[in-house]
Amino acid sequence: MFSLQILLIAILAGIVGSVLGLGGGIIVTPALTLLFGVSIEHAIGASIISVIATSSGSAIAYIRDRITNLRVGMFLEIATTIGAITGAFIGGLIAPNLLYIIFGLLLVYSAVNMIKKKKGDQQELVPMHPAAAKLKLAGTYYDKAVQQQIPYNVGNVYGGFGVMYGAGVISGLLGIGSGSFKVMAMDVFMKLPLKVSTATSNFMMGVTAAASAGVYLLRGDIDPHIAGPVALGVLAGATIGAQIMQRMKSKTIRMLFIPVLLYVALQMIYEGMGFGK
Amino acid sequence: MNENSEIQDVELAVSRWLRVGVIISAAVIILGLILLFIQGGSGYPDNFYPHSLSDIFNGTVQFKPYAVITTGLILLILTPVLRVAISIWVFVREGDKLYVIITSIVLIILIISFILGKA
Numbered sequence: 001m002f003s004l005q006i007l008l009i010a011i012l013a014g015i016v017g018s019v020l021g022l023g024g025g026i027i028v029t030p031a032l033t034l035l036f037g038v039s040i041e042h043a044i045g046a047s048i049i050s051v052i053a054t055s056s057g058s059a060i061a062y063i064r065d066r067i068t069n070l071r072v073g074m075f076l077e078i079a080t081t082i083g084a085i086t087g088a089f090i091g092g093l094i095a096p097n098l099l100y101i102i103f104g105l106l107l108v109y110s111a112v113n114m115i116k117k118k119k120g121d122q123q124e125l126v127p128m129h130p131a132a133a134k135l136k137l138a139g140t141y142y143d144k145a146v147q148q149q150i151p152y153n154v155g156n157v158y159g160g161f162g163v164m165y166g167a168g169v170i171s172g173l174l175g176i177g178s179g180s181f182k183v184m185a186m187d188v189f190m191k192l193p194l195k196v197s198t199a200t201s202n203f204m205m206g207v208t209a210a211a212s213a214g215v216y217l218l219r220g221d222i223d224p225h226i227a228g229p230v231a232l233g234v235l236a237g238a239t240i241g242a243q244i245m246q247r248m249k250s251k252t253i254r255m256l257f258i259p260v261l262l263y264v265a266l267q268m269i270y271e272g273m274g275f276g277k
Numbered sequence: 278m279n280e281n282s283e284i285q286d287v288e289l290a291v292s293r294w295l296r297v298g299v300i301i302s303a304a305v306i307i308l309g310l311i312l313l314f315i316q317g318g319s320g321y322p323d324n325f326y327p328h329s330l331s332d333i334f335n336g337t338v339q340f341k342p343y344a345v346i347t348t349g350l351i352l353l354i355l356t357p358v359l360r361v362a363i364s365i366w367v368f369v370r371e372g373d374k375l376y377v378i379i380t381s382i383v384l385i386i387l388i389i390s391f392i393l394g395k396a
Contacts, residue, residue: 228309
């Protein structure tokens with residue numbers, strides 16, 4: 001049955017999305033268009049629903065278990081949402097090609113950084129950025145994999161804020177969730193622990209996606225026959241994923257994340273060079 | 278220490294309300310899918326599905342499957358907004374002015390971007 005198959009794919013998308021801090025659109029969109037022959041508009045509509053379902057489904061556990069850093073999320077959300085509006089406005093004015101290439105390269109850079117970092121599972125305590133102290137961004141979380149409380153500081157607040165703004169512009173311009181950029185901004189720039197970065201990225205993505213999802217729905221891009229099963233499957237998957245992720249080693253998550261990052265990076269550079277169309 | 282327990286309060290409150298929102302929206306979507314299965318049709322001719330608020334509301338009241346599912350999806354879309362709104366309330370209660378301002382800005386930008394997107 002059609003709905004049942006979609007449901008299964010959606011569960012998988014929810015697990016992957018909640019563990020890696022991505023929206024799940026990276027699985028839902030190609031699966032719907034390639035496997036089920038769904039039109040791209042309806043696939044994008046369903047994928048934005050999957051972003052929200054991943055976010056809300058995993059946030060229940062991540063916030064309760066204090067993996068999500070709410071203050072970091074709210075503070076950076078300002079940058080992302082303003083960026084998204086900017087992106088929607090300049091969409092007609094500039095060719096996105098250059099942006100594609102710049103951000104593609106930025107992702108390659110952070111993938112290389114992550115590969116270097118892969119060796120140690122230990123989080124070194126970075127010096128506290130003065131703005132981070134003022135904003136009370138530092139936190140602590142209980143890591144179920146190593147079974148200890150992990151305190152952390154937050155560095156380079158402005159760099160992270162800048163990348164988040166860029167991520168917002170990209171998602172406004174291209175209509176993508178840009179979860180990979182969010183994780184990168186927090187992990188590579190602000191030096192947050194990876195688990196905190198992916199959980200907080202998940203939290204933020206739902207907030208950003210909510211506004212555009214409303215617009216998509218009223219425009220008629222969200223087909224209930226497709227989006228309904230996607231929503232349920234992703235919610236279930238994200239709930240499972242949020243449990244799995246907490247027991248995984250950061251190193252394992254990083255190893256899963258790097259290929260995804262490189263894939264997204266190469267795809268963006270490829271599109272930017274004009275091969276995509 | 279005191280500050281730590283305050284942060285925990287915010288997190289627990291947000292998590293609890295979020296769970297309520299998610300469960301309600303999932304239940305409505307499931308109800309819609311069950312109706313779709315029982316009635317053997319969407320409640321609408323051909324491939325039509327409702328996407329104006331009045332159509333969705335009228336269809337839901339009449340238990341038309343597609344309208345019920347869409348109502349569930351709208352509730353799901355509202356959960357992140359709920360998350361932001363509850364955070365504001367909790368930050369207010371804690372007297373954390375800085376984050377009341379930050380979170381309110383986020384909510385306002387969200388509403389603005391929704392209006393801009395609709396136009």
